[in-house]
Amino acid sequence: MISLLSHRVVFVGGKGGVGRSTISAALGLAASRRGLRTVIAEMNGSETMADIFGRGPVGYAGGELRPGLHAVSITPSAAVEEYLVRQLKFRVLYNLVFGNRFIEPFMNAVLGLSDLISVGKVMDLEWMVDATRPSGLAWDLVVVDAPATGHSLSMLRTPRTMMDITRVGPLYQNARLIRDLLEDHRRTCFLGVSLAEEMPVQEMSEMVARLRAEVPIELTGIVVNGVRPRPFDGDELAAFRAFERWAARHHGPAEDAARTARRMVHRRARHEAQIRQLAATADLPLVEVPLLPHGRRAEDLLDPIALRLEPWL
Template identity: 25%
Template sequence: MLDKKLIFFGGKGGVGKTTLSSALSLLLSQRNRRTLLISTDPAHSLSDVFGLKPAKGTVKVNDRLEYLEIDPYEVIKEHIERALESIESFVSPETFSWIKEAFHNVEHTPGAEEAAVLERLSKVILENLDSFDHFVVDTAPTGHTLNMLRTVGRVGNWLEELLKRRREAGRFKEAGGLNPRDEKVLEILRERKERFARFSEILFSKRTLFVPVLIPEKLPIMETERLVAELKRLNLNLEYIFVNKVLPPETTDSFLLMRKEQERRYMKDIKEKFSHLRLIEVPMKERDVEGIDTLKEIATELGRRLGA
């Protein structure tokens, strides 16, 4: 895992994506690797896990580990404000107030959030590519994340189409071609298209790893099957699967023995269904994983199991 530039953690709600992405990031930093942990889940919890104050920008955990919580609504708002600023000067006040309302409605259209997260994620990663050895991404529950990954291709095609139309529109204009404003728009579109192309190149390469996380229970297994199938269809690189909250083997308690028996069946199921992936088991702790000390314990467990 030490050779991967970009490591995504995905899976059903509550299975341990935040915990394990944080623990892995800590482990990498302990191995002298400069690591940036990024959360794309609007319901952020990295600050709770590390026991630090939430912040807008990056937060430093140690000399080699920082984390960043992307707020999609903040990104959408920034975009809208920038677009409105450039429009205000050349439309009437009535038209402007109509446009403003229309723009603010976009804030909540399906897909806007995922597109905004992707925009910020690609920017942060590409701008800091040389400053960090690893980018670990703690994603939102399955559906959101898959939508975001599907958006990569869609945004690329959409920008291509938009650029084509702009160029054609320019051709029909009187001699002199595009005016400076159109040129500027074209330039922004070109820059964005190029950025998405560069990001896609990393995303769909072997330098990127997508790690599904699940717990040994029926519904998470079913959801992970669908997630893995979709990630494969998208051509994303899968090598490992993390099974979290595995009960300790030594127990005499009758209730826990029954749970353990059920777990054994699900573990067998997981091994069969995901036999092409390397299975990493993470034990269930006595308590919730909060604060750097418990996180360090999980990081040590991960290090042992990964042989890192």
């Protein structure tokens, strides 16, 4: 049984454009409505939540989207500055390292420091205390609108990479703390998002395989988003086939209608084939979220999506 809301941190990941932000928003909204004080963490300084919920940018300090639902937009440079200033106490050291055009690329590109610290910031949200709340915690749930596949993978791997490189010292200690939380199955999990199409399915299957091999984070399941509904069920399909044969003998509107319906049947069949492929390769539970009518405001997508996620909450 999947129970996303029993975790403290849920990473939502998948290929670019498949609906990670929309699923994160729907999950966050559902959690907050159940009384969990929830924060959605966006990475790379994006402000999609502000757009979806129709408010101004939330920035690194964060802002409220709805009662009990907040967002923060984590910018790597802001996270690194906050971390180093806190760790090193002296801003001058920060300037020395990050004002140096030779050192900075090395710290970021080679060591993945800004990725580590961005993940560290997510984990900071999990640790954040609030003495005024009965739980003593600022957030009951952190939903991470994770970056697209490749970057998510390197981000989730980065605590281990940093531990391998450093072996001792404060960076090692920090990386270990982050790794321990990331890989604690009771507290942290990963929720995949894919479309029922060839490329996203392939990318999700590869991502799951890589995570299994390299980062033992708990893999809960995969949301298959934007699935075309089945146009006909059981008896209806048999009736449609009969109509199709009849329409083939009668040109005009009947034939056009049959052609349109046939396209819907084929599209659904292609989606089903991809869903079977994903189920077989990723070997994880799947939940389907239908393609909702175009032209709806992004926020209006959230309730029907949350309803589909309900069994996994």
